[in-house]
Amino acid sequence: MLGEYRIEGRRAAEIAASVERAVGAGDLRPGQVLPPMRELAGQLGVNPNTVASAYRLLRDRGVIETAGRRGSRVRPRPSTTWRETIGVEVPAGGRDLATGNPDPALLPPLAEALAAAAAAGRDHPVLYGAPEITPALGRLARDGFDADGVPPGPVAVTSGALDAIERVLAAHLRPGDAVAVEDPGWGGLLDLVPALGLRPVPVAVDDDGPLPVAVAGALADGARALVVTARAQNPTGAAIGAGRAGELRRVLAAHPGVLLVEDDHGHHIVDLPPHPLGGTTEHWVLVRSVAKAYGPDLRLAVLTGDTVTVDRVRGRQRLGPGWVSHLLQDAVAHLWRTGAVDPAAVAASYGRRREALVRALRERGVAACGRSGMNVWVPVPDETGAVTRMLGAGWAVAPGARFRMDSPPGVRVTVSALTTEDIGPVADALAAAAGPAPATRLG
Numbered sequence: 001m002l003g004e005y006r007i008e009g010r011r012a013a014e015i016a017a018s019v020e021r022a023v024g025a026g027d028l029r030p031g032q033v034l035p036p037m038r039e040l041a042g043q044l045g046v047n048p049n050t051v052a053s054a055y056r057l058l059r060d061r062g063v064i065e066t067a068g069r070r071g072s073r074v075r076p077r078p079s080t081t082w083r084e085t086i087g088v089e090v091p092a093g094g095r096d097l098a099t100g101n102p103d104p105a106l107l108p109p110l111a112e113a114l115a116a117a118a119a120a121g122r123d124h125p126v127l128y129g130a131p132e133i134t135p136a137l138g139r140l141a142r143d144g145f146d147a148d149g150v151p152p153g154p155v156a157v158t159s160g161a162l163d164a165i166e167r168v169l170a171a172h173l174r175p176g177d178a179v180a181v182e183d184p185g186w187g188g189l190l191d192l193v194p195a196l197g198l199r200p201v202p203v204a205v206d207d208d209g210p211l212p213v214a215v216a217g218a219l220a221d222g223a224r225a226l227v228v229t230a231r232a233q234n235p236t237g238a239a240i241g242a243g244r245a246g247e248l249r250r251v252l253a254a255h256p257g258v259l260l261v262e263d264d265h266g267h268h269i270v271d272l273p274p275h276p277l278g279g280t281t282e283h284w285v286l287v288r289s290v291a292k293a294y295g296p297d298l299r300l301a302v303l304t305g306d307t308v309t310v311d312r313v314r315g316r317q318r319l320g321p322g323w324v325s326h327l328l329q330d331a332v333a334h335l336w337r338t339g340a341v342d343p344a345a346v347a348a349s350y351g352r353r354r355e356a357l358v359r360a361l362r363e364r365g366v367a368a369c370g371r372s373g374m375n376v377w378v379p380v381p382d383e384t385g386a387v388t389r390m391l392g393a394g395w396a397v398a399p400g401a402r403f404r405m406d407s408p409p410g411v412r413v414t415v416s417a418l419t420t421e422d423i424g425p426v427a428d429a430l431a432a433a434a435g436p437a438p439a440t441r442l443g
Contacts, residue, residue: 062194117330232266232373245275360427
């Protein structure tokens with residue numbers, strides 16, 4: 001069962017640490033079954049309850065999973081493993097459609113904004129005790145939230161969307177709590193949840209976002225939080241429309257104690273309006289990152305939500321990094337204030353490429369999804385085979401394993417690097433790699 005490795009310890013924490021060390025060192029491999037609790041208790045000379053506590057600690061930390069009568073085993077993807085490592089190497093002369101980056105040609109130049117921020121810092125240096133959020137950014141962020149119908153609430157700034165989501169989940173949840181997440185969904189979030197000791201619960205999606213019946217089932221089964229993507233869902237391009245938003249609000253209204261997290265990372269790259277769900281539950285936040293529209297290296301997101309949640313996030317932030325650089329905040333405020341990005345033009349540019357690829361695939365008998373944003377999701381019967389065949393044709397696409405829990409296989413194609421002339425060859429290669437696939441929901 002365990003080969004040469006011997007679990008050690010007399011206390012629950014020691015036993016759990018012994019297993020976790022072995023997983024980290026590779027002595028216990030993903031999928032490997034651990035001894036039954038009574039058997040291990042006999043080997044160690046401890047009470048079975050001690051082993052039960054150790055296994056519970058390991059489950060809460062995302063190291064092992066319990067499969068009923070099949071026992072406990074090392075998770076197929078331990079929480080220390082980054083899904084982005086499930087990747088492909090772009091061949092010499094090949095084209096990268098896998099990494100999910102925005103089109104550099106659509107990103108604004110930063111020199112003027114950074115120079116303006118530096119000048120402001122020279123005239124008024126930021127010292128300890130300064131507010132966490134600059135007045136200019138806070139005002140512009142709140143104005144944007146108001147314009148999109150987001151309920152009133154204080155504003156905070158974090159180092160990107162994932163940093164915001166981590167802080168929000170940590171503000172309300174404890175290890176072992178269940179979090180409902182989209183499936184397929186953002187790989188970073190699917191890594192983060194178990195890394196926090198939380199339990200991800202997959203929720204199927206279609207072009208309109210999470211399926212209400214799936215959300216209702218997850219919440220009825222005890223999920224204490226729900227994370228949804230407003231627009232440009234990664235990897236499927238789903239966007240929550242007005243009808244779906246109404247359905248989801250009705251589901252959430254029956255669970256007022258659930259923590260709701262809305263990720264609007266598609267802000268300023270999507271021409272579809274958001275339909276916020278915030279305010280339906282007692283605790284909620286909506287997060288907007290600047291990465292896709294203004295550049296990933298800015299590492300900044302703004303969020304708003306109920307007062308308790310935002311206050312907890314800001315309070316914990318003060319005990320850690322303290323604040324997000326005011327230089328970055330002032331630079332982003334300058335970019336917003338001067339209209340450095342034309343959201344309609346950016347959305348149209350991505351939309352032309354995305355819609356052309358989806359249409360070309362449909363003409364070739366391949367059902368693909370991509371309602372908004374910069375990604376297209378292509379169902380395939382065999383991910384490894386499809387990725388390998390695409391590499392052979394000179395195109396690197398992202399394997400769906402980065403983004404899936406229980407949903408069917410697929411590959412993600414990022415359209416940012418595609419030209420009009422590329423659409424036909426890419427569609428031909430995908431059709432050959434994937435074969436016809438029936439239209440169906442995504443999870």
